[in-house]
Amino acid sequence: MNTQCESESVINEQQCLLEAIWSDDPKTIAESGFDVEGIYIYRRNLLANAQRALSISFPTVFELLDSDASEHITQQFLKSSPPTQGDWAQWGAALASFIETTDVGYEYPYLADCAALDWHVHCALHGIDQIFQQSSLQLLGNCEPEHIFVKFNHNVKLLETKYPLTDIFQAHHDVDEQQRTISMNNAQKALAIAPKEQTVMIYRPEFQPKVTTLLMAGEDVFMRCLISGQSLANALNLVSESKHFSFENWLMKAIERNLIYTFKEN
């Protein structure tokens, strides 16, 4: 230990070791008083653990980046947003916004949205298990829509994007190889033309989260209205002009996809 560390309390002894491991300055490491080879082992372990954690939580992003770029992003992200919870799986909520600030994020503008999608899928994978409370369906027959509210399954998330996120995701994760190729072609075609606003939904019918683009006219507006806590009547008003939106069709699909946790009366 160097003189500075020796004279400090044990808190600083631990802090000195942490700072040596997390420092990028060779002088700080060399003067930490700890065995330099040992510090470099901890540094390599840290980077490897972080990289493994991010590759699990952000599989699409890590498929899109080559190994040098992913290592660089990991190193930078560790500095800007160190883990705070003692569980690597909970680390990464800020990666999407971090990527927006990087050169690679600027060069590939869809990368940050892919990170946001990956994070929502990752959270859904470990999210609370919820199934539709079927008995609440009777509210639809017994109450006025003004008094009916929808509590969505905890694992449902909507994401607004200008990029073909669903195709990019399927191109890397669909179990069917042919479907992966089709999705890759679709994604490349869509990226080659002007960006188009769309809403991507993450949901979890059973254990495996799914990703889809909301295609039914008005579906995104309708769902956002309900998710924001407004009544069914308000949500239906928003789509009353749409010839293509059918509440019955939406409800059937929503139940099939396990989007709704329960209907509530208020």
Next chain:
Amino acid sequence: MLVNNKKLLVGVGLRHPHFTDILTTPKQVDFVEVHSENFFGQGGAALSVLSQVREKYLVSLHSTSMGLGSMHDIPMAYLERLKSLTQTIDPFLMSEHACFTWGKQHGQTMHSGDLLPIAHTHLNLARMCEQVDKVQSFLGRELIIENVSAYVKFDGSYLSEAEFLTEICQRTGAKILLDINNIAVNSLNFEEGNIQQSVADYINVLPVERVAQIHLAGCQMPTLGQLVIDDHARPVSDEVWQGYQLAIERFGAVPTLIEWDNDLPQWSVLVDEARKARDIAQAVLHKESA
């Protein structure tokens, strides 16, 4: 096998790639051990698999992030998650390491992402006892505390790690998880590298009744002059098996676990390693009871 009314339990570390194996093959080990943090989610497939495994096997929860030796407090959010998992799984053993993991950066709590060693001093002893008491009381469970492998040393240490662990257990009622590979790694990194002697010296300090579990693992041996990295990516080495024999001679039928965390082999390889542990332990225990 029963020795002094204690059944010898041998288990393996359960990792994600082996989930299907454990649920679809006949029971070949007595228990499995999982890393608690891998099941901190509120739901999902992993937790569901663990609940199914629990119906068939005893489960040990091995935590890797608590950092009982940290001068900074363990965040309550972490402990709440651990408690929730404990209530769901009802483990037969719960363990952690004698290390620190929490610190501060720019005024914010941060996690080290690794098991970092602590100086074995009375100040750290008092701090660790305080945290062990707090955690045991919060969880309503006895903790088993593991010795760690290290790549740096604190010159200020004046207790041996074995003395340090013994004292913690005497003050808090916690038990000891003896990781023989960690003793081997530290022996090669900081001592003469005579693993047998290091294990013997270590275990002779520990009170017999306090050792509640043994970990066995393998790691890559270093090229000359380099530190050994405890990667848990190899079969248990001959030296560690010999150390295990010494440990069983001293501590008797202690639950024993094969740990393998990286470059995972087939499930059958883990089961074979567990079988080898059982054979060695039984040979020692038979000899002693004869």
